[in-house]
Amino acid sequence: xxxxxxxxxxxxxxxxxxTEALATPADTGxxxxxxxxxxxxxxxxxxxxxxxxxxxxxxxxGGAHSRWWDHVGPLLVQGRxxxxxLDLSGHGDSGRAQDYRLDRWADxxxxxxxxxxxxxxxxxxxHSMGGFVALTAALRxxxxxxxxxxxxxxxxxRSPEELAARQxxxxxxxxxxxxxxxxxxHFRLVPEQEGDLPYVLDHVAGHSVREVPGGWSWKFDRGIxxxxxxxxxxxxxxxxxxxxxxxxxxxxxxxxxxxVVDLMGRAAPLVEIxxxxxxxxxxxxxxxxxxxxxxxxxxxxxxxxxxxxAPGS
Numbered sequence: 001x002x003x004x005x006x007x008x009x010x011x012x013x014x015x016x017x018x019t020e021a022l023a024t025p026a027d028t029g030x031x032x033x034x035x036x037x038x039x040x041x042x043x044x045x046x047x048x049x050x051x052x053x054x055x056x057x058x059x060x061x062g063g064a065h066s067r068w069w070d071h072v073g074p075l076l077v078q079g080r081x082x083x084x085x086l087d088l089s090g091h092g093d094s095g096r097a098q099d100y101r102l103d104r105w106a107d108x109x110x111x112x113x114x115x116x117x118x119x120x121x122x123x124x125x126x127h128s129m130g131g132f133v134a135l136t137a138a139l140r141x142x143x144x145x146x147x148x149x150x151x152x153x154x155x156x157x158r159s160p161e162e163l164a165a166r167q168x169x170x171x172x173x174x175x176x177x178x179x180x181x182x183x184x185x186h187f188r189l190v191p192e193q194e195g196d197l198p199y200v201l202d203h204v205a206g207h208s209v210r211e212v213p214g215g216w217s218w219k220f221d222r223g224i225x226x227x228x229x230x231x232x233x234x235x236x237x238x239x240x241x242x243x244x245x246x247x248x249x250x251x252x253x254x255x256x257x258x259x260v261v262d263l264m265g266r267a268a269p270l271v272e273i274x275x276x277x278x279x280x281x282x283x284x285x286x287x288x289x290x291x292x293x294x295x296x297x298x299x300x301x302x303x304x305x306x307x308x309x310a311p312g313s
Contacts, residue, residue: 014199024074031115046117055118061128065092090221147241193277247276
């Protein structure tokens with residue numbers, strides 16, 4: 001899949017780890033799921049289908065895209081993993097669907113994992129609304145997954161992106177801007193936050209727009225923000241491991257995280273990322289990588305725990 005041009009503003013004081021991550025070669029591919037072309041990027045060597053627990057699938061939030069993970073994915077390869085980041089339908093460079101549902105997106109995640117060579121029983125990591133998708137994948141395909149990790153996903157409520165759209169605070173009628181730089185000047189996070197690393201923000205913004213008739217516009221389809229709620233009470237029936245991450249200054253209060261952990265019979269660890277706001281990869285990416293690496297290392301050697309009422313448990 002062709003990459004969008006990078007934002008014209010040079011990366012502002014980007015450290016070596018960031019520039020090296022972006023320079024890591026990535027495979028690109030596409031698979032059709034339910035009649036819609038789903039694009040993805042991948043780092044690390046392909047895994048055979050019999051290679052268990054060696055693949056990761058990264059799922060972006062609502063209105064975002066796979067390039068939010070460009071500086072995170074390569075740091076999770078660690079020499080042996082296949083790491084895949086996809087554009088859900090209605091996002092990024094993937095195709096548009098007539099309607100959008102969490103189960104559709106969960107099926108896309110599993111299909112991409114297989115097509116991209118993520119091996120048998122990969123782990124799915126989702127941020128914000130992407131955490132809703134990851135948890136839905138656990139409900140629908142848990143026996144085919146090692147586990148899922150949801151990063152600052154307020155599963156007791158609507159996703160922050162859907163809520164902002166319903167309240168008309170963001171994601172309004174799709175605007176067309178006369179030039180690329182004009183469009184980029186309107187890029188902002190939802191919800192907004194302080195402390196973002198400017199070089200990360202520049203990179204993500206630069207891959208968030210596309211040329212359309214009459215100018216430039218955002219890549220996402222506004223139709224994605226309908227009917228996405230996930231009921232936490234369902235989470236006691238997942239058949240794979242689950243881990244929850246909350247940002248210290250994010251959208252998942254400590255009591256909400258504990259409520260979900262209780263619903264799952266205390267089988268899901270809850271990890272706080274210190275100093276982070278909701279968009280963790282924007283302000284605390286290395287802390288996020290450290291937390292994910294630690295949990296992945298634990299899952300390689302510890303005895304799996306799943307909710308008490310999970311099928312087959």
